[in-house]
Amino acid sequence: xxxxxxxxxxxxxxxxxxxxxxxxxxxxxxxxxxxxxxxxxxxxxxxxxxxxxxxxxxxxxxxxxxxxxxxxxxxxxxxxxxxxxxxxxxxxxxxxxxxxxxxxxxxxxxxxxxxxxxxxxxxxxxxxxxxxxxxxxxxxxxxxxxxxxxxxxxxxxxxxxxxxxxxxxxxxxxxxxxxxxxxxxxxxxxxxxxxxxxxxxxxxxxxxxxxxxxxxxxxxxxxxxxxxxxxxxxxxxxxxxxxxxxxxxxxxxxxxxxxxxxxxxxxxxxxxxxxxxxxxxxxxxxxxxxxxxxxxxxxxxxxxxxxxxxxxxxxxxxxxxxxxxxxxxxxxxxxxxxxxxxxxxxxxxxxxxxxxxxxxxxxxxxxxxxxxxxxxxxxxxxxxxxxxxxxxxxxx
Numbered sequence: 001x002x003x004x005x006x007x008x009x010x011x012x013x014x015x016x017x018x019x020x021x022x023x024x025x026x027x028x029x030x031x032x033x034x035x036x037x038x039x040x041x042x043x044x045x046x047x048x049x050x051x052x053x054x055x056x057x058x059x060x061x062x063x064x065x066x067x068x069x070x071x072x073x074x075x076x077x078x079x080x081x082x083x084x085x086x087x088x089x090x091x092x093x094x095x096x097x098x099x100x101x102x103x104x105x106x107x108x109x110x111x112x113x114x115x116x117x118x119x120x121x122x123x124x125x126x127x128x129x130x131x132x133x134x135x136x137x138x139x140x141x142x143x144x145x146x147x148x149x150x151x152x153x154x155x156x157x158x159x160x161x162x163x164x165x166x167x168x169x170x171x172x173x174x175x176x177x178x179x180x181x182x183x184x185x186x187x188x189x190x191x192x193x194x195x196x197x198x199x200x201x202x203x204x205x206x207x208x209x210x211x212x213x214x215x216x217x218x219x220x221x222x223x224x225x226x227x228x229x230x231x232x233x234x235x236x237x238x239x240x241x242x243x244x245x246x247x248x249x250x251x252x253x254x255x256x257x258x259x260x261x262x263x264x265x266x267x268x269x270x271x272x273x274x275x276x277x278x279x280x281x282x283x284x285x286x287x288x289x290x291x292x293x294x295x296x297x298x299x300x301x302x303x304x305x306x307x308x309x310x311x312x313x314x315x316x317x318x319x320x321x322x323x324x325x326x327x328x329x330x331x332x333x334x335x336x337x338x339x340x341x342x343x344x345x346x347x348x349x350x351x352x353x354x355x356x357x358x359x360x361x362x363x364x365x366x367x368x369x370x371x372x373x374x375x376x377x378x379x380x381x382x383x384x385x386x387x388x389x390x391x392x393x394x395x396x
Contacts, residue, residue: 096127098295103320105336113330113338117323118299130297132188133373134290138283139181144203145279146170151206152267164276166283170204178204191377192249192361192370195256202260209261223261230257237365249363249370298354304391305331306348307341314347316391321349352392 100118104110146166153163163171170178182201186194201207213219231238234253241249267275300320308314319333328340363370368377 095131095291095295096123099127099299102295103299110332110338113322123299126299131294132184134287134294136181136185136188137290138287140185140200141283142166143170143173143178143181144200147204147206148267149272149276151265152272164272165280166276187375188373190371190373191365191368192252195253198256199260199263203263206264208264227257234365237363237370240363244362246361246363249361300332302352302354304350304352305341305346307345308347309345317341350391353388
């Protein structure tokens with residue numbers, strides 16, 4: 001005796017359709033199984049008691065534009081989040097490895113010597129002290145530009161254009177992360193560039209003058225009071241910069257507060273896509289340009305070691321001390337090469353500043369040098385700058 005064929009589904013065998021004639025016999029092989037949907041015209045009264053009747057499902061039709069893949073918004077946010085955190089974690093690690101290679105002068109054996117003696121904690125600490133400005137600059141630029149592009153993209157018709165990358169990063173980043181990036185920039189940026197945080201902060205949080213007060217007259221009075229306080233704070237510095245002919249300093253200190261009044265708000269739809277592409281390339285170029293001195297900054301402190309026998313001639317070895325043991329002091333010389341100096345011949349050693357640490361401007365903002373950050377300025381108050389030792393001077 002042959003049985004009717006069955007189809008196999010995800011939950012087991014699926015019984016064949018019930019006979020359209022009421023009272024038709026069902027094969028014993030399907031006894032106790034869920035019955036199928038009755039055929040058209042069948043009498044529902046003929047169904048066994050307790051067996052539900054399934055309603056026919058409506059077909060799901062998704063209208064998709066031909067030749068275009070439509071990504072799910074959740075998947076798009078996940079991709080943007082993954083790319084953001086990958087860049088935030090991977091870039092410092094790559095920079096740390098590159099710093100060792102540059103510090104070694106491109107020599108493999110010297111690089112391996114540095115890797116063996118420079119611990120990861122020391123390398124991370126040295127990187128953060130020198131690259132904190134770079135990290136905060138990149139984050140501030142991304143959040144400020146992303147917020148401006150996001151407001152403009154929200155005004156466009158849905159589905160017309162894909163949201164810019166910086167706008168997606170700004171959307172998925174919590175507010176406390178954005179605020180933390182501005183605080184990091186506040187304590188690590190030189191005072192000369194701190195006014196740039198004003199328009200960046202207004203753009204990142206979309207702070208418009210209208211949010212100060214609903215009425216026009218009180219709003220204008222508040223803006224005038226804020227600008228007057230800012231001018232009072234920087235008036236001596238602006239006057240000294242004008243006397244010294246430092247036009248760049250004047251522009252960096254005077255223009256950003258005025259720009260902060262107009263930077264927030266949506267952009268025209270026609271310029272969003274070109275501006276997004278240009279800003280992405282510009283931020284990348286800025287980070288590469290700023291990363292060059294970060295990569296080339298020494299990992300080890302610069303010292304001048306006086307070497308010689310007692311009551312005899314001495315020699316000054318200028319370089320970075322890699323390690324010291326009971327026998328030798330290993331010094332990476334400033335002009336290249338590794339030198340092993342016997343510990344018994346070391347007579348003196350002094351710590352020297354690098355050329356990048358020497359000031360270029362003779363301007364101060366309320367007893368803080370314009371090239372110092374708030375962190376460095378407070379540190380100099382605790383430990384004033386000591387007189388540079390004569391041995392640190394580079395011989396002509």
